Amino acid sequence: MADPGSSVGARQRRIGRTLNWLIARAPWSWPLLRAPMRRFFDQRAPGWDDRTGAGSVPHLAPLAAGALHVRSAPERVLDIGCGTGEGTLFLAREFPQARVRGVDIAEQMVRLARGKVGLDPEGRVAFKVADAANLPWPEESFDLVCQLNMPVFFDEIARVLRPGGSVIVAASWGSSTPFYTPEKLLRWKFLQRGIEEVEAGGAGDGSYYVGQISDTDKSGQLPG
DSSP: OOOOOTTOOHHHHHHHHHHHHHHHHOGGGHHHHHHHHHHHHHHHOTTHHHHHTTTSHHHHHHHHHHHTTOSSOOSEEEEETOTTSHHHHHHHHHSTTSEEEEEESOHHHHHHHHTTOOOOTTOOEEEEEOBTTBOSSOTTOEEEEEEESOOOOHHHHHHHEEEEEEEEEEETTGGGSSSOOOHHHHHHHHHTTTEEEEEEEEETTEEEEEEEEOSSOTTSOOOO
16 A cells, blocks of 8 residues: 555545554454555556555655664664555665665555565565555564555564564555554553664654564563
């Protein structure tokens, strides 16, 4: 999934906000929403970047601001809801030592993202069709999990984060973003999962939240 852009009308924004609320507070509803969400973004993939400004400075500003507060350089990065891949490619540039993966539920979005990778013989950047509620990686796979203009699947983010790992949740147009999760809800839901706020703020018209999970492993022991 990706962002519908700053030009979205009030009706679309209300729909996005309702879906976002359901996913955050009633995650059991996601199986009912998954297929229509996939169809929506598959249908709108052609011309997406031109219509929404994906990859522009305003689009990426809050993600870039959040990245400045990641306390240690990650080795493995995941971008959830990568859309056409602009945020993923930014993260690959920002963290050149990291292997970066982007996932999206919409196959046509992922197809466009893959077309942007170019020559990458080491496979440092890769895209995959995947469900944000059921990520295809085992526990503790990533040092950094990011998402831009996406509903938040709190349990999956916490599951795939390594001890000491970080999360960035960014919204290109702050509270005007259709898939926007308020800072208070982010803080509360992440804290329930052992992820404490590092920084939250604004960048341009957007907003970002950065959290970090405890350095202890899932059993409560310090990693050896």
